[in-house]
Amino acid sequence: MNSGREKVVITGCRHYHPVEVRQGLREIFKPFGGIESVIGRGQKILIKPNLLAAVTPAEAVTTHPLVVRVLAEMIQEAGGKVYIGDSPGSDRQELAHRVSGLEDVMKKTGAEMLVFEKIKEVESTIRGLKAIPLAAELDEVDLVINVGKLKTHSLTGMTGAVKNLFGCVVGANKKRFHLEHPLPLDFSKLLLGVSLAVKPAFSVLDAVVAMEGPGPRRGKPRQLGLLMGSPSPVALDTVAAEVLGFFPEQVTTVAAARNFKLNGADPDDIDLVGLSIEEAKVTDFDRGPAATGKLGRLFALFPVAILKNFFYARRPYPQVNRERCTGCGICREACPTQVIRITDGLASIEHYECIRCYCCQELCPHGAIMLVNSPSH
Ligand code: SF4
Ligand code: SF4
Structure with missing residues (x-):
């Protein structure tokens, strides 16, 4: 093209x-x-x-x-x-x-x-x-x-x-x-x-x-x-x-x-x-x-798309910061896989089905979604 x-x-x-x-x-x-x-x-x-x-x-x-x-x-x-x-x-x-x-x-x-x-x-x-x-x-x-x-x-x-x-x-x-x-x-x-x-x-x-x-x-x-x-x-x-x-x-x-x-x-x-x-x-x-994590630097070394996707699949997970979360539910509305629940005024994420699109992090108005390599529950 x-x-x-x-x-x-x-x-x-x-x-x-x-x-x-x-x-x-x-x-x-x-x-x-x-x-x-x-x-x-x-x-x-x-x-x-x-x-x-x-x-x-x-x-x-x-x-x-x-x-x-x-x-x-x-x-x-x-x-x-x-x-x-x-x-x-x-x-x-x-x-x-x-x-x-x-x-x-x-x-x-x-x-x-x-x-x-x-x-x-x-x-x-x-x-x-x-x-x-x-x-x-x-x-x-x-x-x-x-x-x-x-x-x-x-x-x-x-x-x-x-x-x-x-x-x-x-x-x-x-x-x-x-x-x-x-x-x-x-x-x-x-x-x-x-x-x-x-x-x-x-x-x-x-x-x-x-x-x-x-x-x-x-x-x-x-x-x-x-x-x-x-x-x-x-x-x-x-x-x-x-x-x-x-x-x-x-x-x-x-x-x-x-x-x-x-x-x-x-x-x-x-x-x-x-x-x-x-x-x-x-x-x-x-x-x-x-881009700046260890894997981010590695991406540049692999010209083949399938290898890139292999490394991308090891991206960090979203994690809710309980101190900052207000339970507003905006992340739940944004989540394409519907893996976010609001319980007792706090968001929680079922990471097993999370596709790591980061829409929740992008749209949380309180900065309560962090990205971590090993999320806790
Ligand atoms: S959008 Fe942010 S503050 Fe609102 S429920 Fe989700 S994590 Fe909590
Ligand atoms: S990263 Fe995407 S799929 Fe995972 S919890 Fe957030 S909005 Fe849902």
Whole structure:
């Protein structure tokens, strides 16, 4: 499927300040003829941010609202009509919009919210994947601009542009996909299928403040001072992984894209504009448990998918921290295998049937799910 070169732009943006963010976004679109060349006048444009849950921008879990606001203004100045949409992992979408700052963005810019509720089946171009149930509301817009948050991820190593588009899969289908694709490489193949089905016109990564350590929900904000962009989500993730110091094999979306020889999966096929990898590279970035543990380093040594899956199968288990658990039940709702019980106000996990998708860890609002090699009961 590899048929050409991709272009990725890396630019500096030290702070979430409107002038700096606008300058950074301009730099990102400049090599493609400016945003006016990416969108058409009168077109309906969906901005797809990362909206994992109802958390404040300071926690670096979601795309910063200022990046979304400035992008929305630039689209409007270029003659586009802006919509903002996502299907967050938990919490109601309206609540997530309010707490994450997106409601304020919509008030200030007049952008409209697109609620993902209906489903349309889209045939996948990835070999071996069934039709993908995307949000039917995507048909109401002319094109999508994907704006991810650069973070570590317990399951896929890193979440950037490709993983962000999983939010275009509606509700319960996300759980089903975790059940049907429990291993990280296989799940990443599905993520690529979603990304190719959504076909965003452009992808931006908010790495002004990224997340390191045990992301995507409980890591630490880390100021990188970077914005990145590309028409190719795969190429953008390949470059972002290099900037953070991952082996390509440790970011399973990149590894899966290599297996399928997709455009942008090989750094040699990417033309970089702006900062070089060396200039942007973060040498002491904490790449989280998926990459820095003993097994994480071993993944890179095994090029054969079956061996990778063998090692991935030895990933850590989720464990409930009894001091922090409030018994809210959000993890139970999120668990695809229904192995979480709430008893006497505390969650407990039946590890025998746990597929280690880490949805519970991702969505627990109290940081009460830790990852351990030998869980106790
Ligand atoms: S582990 Fe977290 S999500 Fe689950 S019940 Fe406890 S506090 Fe709620
Ligand atoms: S307990 Fe957590 S990691 Fe295990 S299957 Fe359920 S949601 Fe996934």
